Amino acid sequence: MSTRQADPGRDRFMGMALEMARRAAGRTAPNPMVGAVIVVDGQVVAEGHTRPPGQDHAEVDALRRVPAGVDLRQATMYVTFEPCCHHGRTPPCTDAILKSGLGAVVVGTIDPFPLVAGRGIRILQEAGLQVAVGVRERECRRQNLGFIRAIRHGLPTVTVKAAQSLDGRIAAADGGARWVTGPAAREVGHQLRDQHDAILVGIRTVLADDPALTTRSPGGRDAAVAVLDSQLRIPENAKLFEANRPVFLFCSASAPERALPAPVFRVPDAPRGLDLDAVLRVLVAAGQHRVLAEGGGEVHRSLLAGAYVDQMELFVSPRVLAGGAPVVGGPGFSLAGAPSFRLRAAVPLGDDLHLSLESTRDEILLDPVLYEPGAVDVHRAG
Numbered sequence: 001m002s003t004r005q006a007d008p009g010r011d012r013f014m015g016m017a018l019e020m021a022r023r024a025a026g027r028t029a030p031n032p033m034v035g036a037v038i039v040v041d042g043q044v045v046a047e048g049h050t051r052p053p054g055q056d057h058a059e060v061d062a063l064r065r066v067p068a069g070v071d072l073r074q075a076t077m078y079v080t081f082e083p084c085c086h087h088g089r090t091p092p093c094t095d096a097i098l099k100s101g102l103g104a105v106v107v108g109t110i111d112p113f114p115l116v117a118g119r120g121i122r123i124l125q126e127a128g129l130q131v132a133v134g135v136r137e138r139e140c141r142r143q144n145l146g147f148i149r150a151i152r153h154g155l156p157t158v159t160v161k162a163a164q165s166l167d168g169r170i171a172a173a174d175g176g177a178r179w180v181t182g183p184a185a186r187e188v189g190h191q192l193r194d195q196h197d198a199i200l201v202g203i204r205t206v207l208a209d210d211p212a213l214t215t216r217s218p219g220g221r222d223a224a225v226a227v228l229d230s231q232l233r234i235p236e237n238a239k240l241f242e243a244n245r246p247v248f249l250f251c252s253a254s255a256p257e258r259a260l261p262a263p264v265f266r267v268p269d270a271p272r273g274l275d276l277d278a279v280l281r282v283l284v285a286a287g288q289h290r291v292l293a294e295g296g297g298e299v300h301r302s303l304l305a306g307a308y309v310d311q312m313e314l315f316v317s318p319r320v321l322a323g324g325a326p327v328v329g330g331p332g333f334s335l336a337g338a339p340s341f342r343l344r345a346a347v348p349l350g351d352d353l354h355l356s357l358e359s360t361r362d363e364i365l366l367d368p369v370l371y372e373p374g375a376v377d378v379h380r381a382g
């Protein structure tokens with residue numbers, strides 16, 4: 001167990017590591033997105049983040065960037081997620097850390113992956129490094145909620161994204177859904193696509209709008225797409241087939257056989273459409289841990305009713321549409337049973353307002369035991 005004094009800058013350095021990790025969002029699945037910074041005498045000497053699968057993890061990425069001549073024995077690495085200690089597509093990060101001579105490691109949170117789950121920390125401790133765990137832990141867990149849910153429950157994290165009018169409409173009564181909000185809001189919407197693994201839509205949105213669902217921002221990549229389409233009504237020339245990325249079509253066992261440009265997954269029916277648990281588990285099995293639901297209101301309702309939604313990103317236009325498709329459809333929730341969210345940020349974007357909300361159903365973020373009890377005895381710094 002470490003007796004090292006808490007570093008007064010540790011929250012700040014872990015914040016920098018969190019920011020590094022954020023840069024990897026949407027590019028690491030099925031791995032977690034991790035950030036690392038290496039600090040000597042209060043100065044950051046190197047930063048790194050997870051590279052695409054098969055390439056460097058954050059710790060190795062940061063270690064490679066340490067300038068020649070720096071003595072790492074006096075250095076501390078701040079890393080958002082526990083270093084791995086198993087041979088996967090890359091060698092263990094614990095090996096790289098031990099070889100580097102680093103004196104101390106501050107870990108944001110433990111990796112629940114069963115082959116790690118505290119063992120990475122124990123290996124470093126047993127080799128004599130000073131290790132502390134649990135700095136900005138909640139944020140570190142939230143950032144990797146997709147990975148944590150996937151490992152713990154076989155489900156992804158789901159974000160609902162919608163552009164809506166003041167009165168909660170996502171399309172005008174005459175059917176027009178394009179340009180509910182302005183260009184600044186749309187740009188952030190594209191960044192959200194870039195940061196997620198898969199975009200989930202309902203067939204009525206595809207039939208109404210024929211969206212391309214691509215990322216049109218500089219350096220962006222296109223997320224996979226999943227369509228809920230019980231009777232396989234999707235046109236074979238739908239625009240969403242045009243980009244070079246995986247597309248998952250979900251339908252009911254009773255849907256007609258059709259030759260389509262993407263694989264079809266038959267899943268059980270539920271009272272209000274396809275069984276979302278089955279759908280989301282297929283996505284996780286394919287490594288899609290971060291799902292962005294982009295409509296319409298029926299899909300949002302099913303996701304909210306099933307308590308799958310961890311975040312909402314709402315872009316509110318200062319217009320009243322009245323009568324068009326609602327951001328959440330279907331029958332109402334009772335006040336007591338209503339899905340509830342807390343406001344994380346409210347940012348004006350041109351004439352629109354961007355509301356970022358997170359679910360109050362976040363017990364997984366507070367779970368003290370994300371690892372096998374007894375697997376590791378750590379000094380918790382948080």
Ligand SMILES: NC(=O)c1ccc[n+]([C@@H]2O[C@H](COP(=O)([O-])OP(=O)(O)OC[C@H]3O[C@@H](n4cnc5c(N)ncnc54)[C@H](OP(=O)(O)O)[C@@H]3O)[C@@H](O)[C@H]2O)c1
Nearest residue numbers: 163170171177202204205230273274295296297298299302
């Ligand atoms: N402003 C925006 O941000 C935005 C974004 C997207 C869409 N929109 C607008 O939203 C409108 C469409 O929304 P919508 O609510 O009518 O339809 P939707 O949510 O796009 O699609 C609903 C359909 O998906 C299928 N589905 C299969 N399983 C489901 C499940 N478990 N839960 C829910 N649906 C399931 C059902 O059709 P089957 O029975 O045929 O499978 C259902 O009718 C359009 O007007 C579109 O322009 C606006």
